[in-house]
Amino acid sequence: MLPFENLSGDSGQEYFADGITDDLTTDLSQWSDCFVIARNTAFTYKGKAVDAKEIGRELGVRYVLEGSVRRVGEAVEVNAQLISTETGAHVWADRFEGQRSNLGQLQFEIVARLANSLGLELVKAEALRTMRERPSNPDAVDFWMRGTAILASNNFNKSASNDAMQLFERALALDPKNEQAMTFLAIVLAVRAESHWSDNSSGDLARAEELLNAAFALQPDDTWVHFTKGYILSIKGQWKAALTEAEMAIADDRNNPRAYGNAGFYKMHLGRSQEGIADIEMALRLDPHSSEAPFWQAHLCYLRAHLAQWEKAIEQCEKALAAKPDDSGSFADLAAAYAWAGHDKEARETAAKLRARDPNHMQTLQTSMDSHDDPTYKAEIARIMEGLRKAGMPEGEQKTN
DSSP: OOOOEEOSSOGGGHHHHHHHHHHHHHHHTTSTTOOOOOHHHHGGGTTSOOOHHHHHHHHTOSEEEEEEEEEETTEEEEEEEEEETTTOOEEEEEEEEEEGGGHHHHHHHHHHHHHHHHTOHHHHHHHHHHHHHSOSOHHHHHHHHHHHHHHTSTTOOHHHHHHHHHHHHHHHHHOTTOHHHHHHHHHHHHHHHHTTOOSOHHHHHHHHHHHHHHHHHHOTTOHHHHHHHHHHHHHTTOHHHHHHHHHHHHHHOTTOHHHHHHHHHHHHTTTOHHHHHHHHHHHHHHOTTOTTHHHHHHHHHHHHHHTTOHHHHHHHHHHHHHHOTTOHHHHHHHHHHHHHTTOHHHHHHHHHHHHHHOTTHHHHHHHHHHTOOOHHHHHHHHHHHHHHHHTTOOOOOOOOO
């Protein structure tokens, strides 16, 4: 699913075309046997001349859905076409017209006709259910779309989080039962708390949980509700419960790459690193160009180190640092892997880089080990710490009261 082109003649309407793209991607993901590339990877092709056959080779997909959106006032026109990546031929094309106030119905018609062309009755049925559950207030939907566009940007920071939060708040003010605005506002609040962008982290997490409880009452099988709840539980160190929520998010939408990525990371904290590798690899397959991909590469580094697969850890941690060069965890696991694999020179050099960046990393690992009750996780951290000692990493400065 490629980003739909904005033909409105107003660059300020980009968010609207992007929002329709996001919603259609979600609808198509509902079919259990349908592999749908995630938003962030699809959006790397935005504004570019693309070749369907090349995309098929790069992403391993059989079809490309592309189109355009034109919005003039309340009138909306959508053109869509399905292209075979094997032949480059058009399989299906159609044009749709409607009103912004009936956006859910318009999107349902697009997915229903596409589903009919492919024989995907379940997709059509799920799209109809989603259409019925969408918020009825078009202005609330508009604010939600604007907020999600900010949240999905690659340069999401504290200032951007403020803007997104205000937009989701405005959506809820117009439509207090807008489950999507509740959920994504909860995501922003949780990110702000974890990133130390908030003056009241505990209060923000508490409000995020309240929003999710309300969203769950409205839509108990929403993938993003479960994903966000798991994320909040992980911030609180409740790894088993966090994994349960991530797995429920995957059950609700098997094409949710962030749910897979988080599930793999949570499994590491439960002593199940071998299982976690498959989850992270699935996340990268679904969304290889995601803004989250550098984190997933780092998580694969951690998982290989936790499993004492030292040569594989070296390869993966070097890849992770190429994608995320400021990640202390990847430096630590790389230094330990070098040491255990007998690459003493490289181990010392990497430990020196870690020491310059994070001189108290050993204390961070000790705290992480002490705060867990899983014996496998604790043993894996202890082994990594011993590797760091072999590499010449000091224990760090002792904290005093």
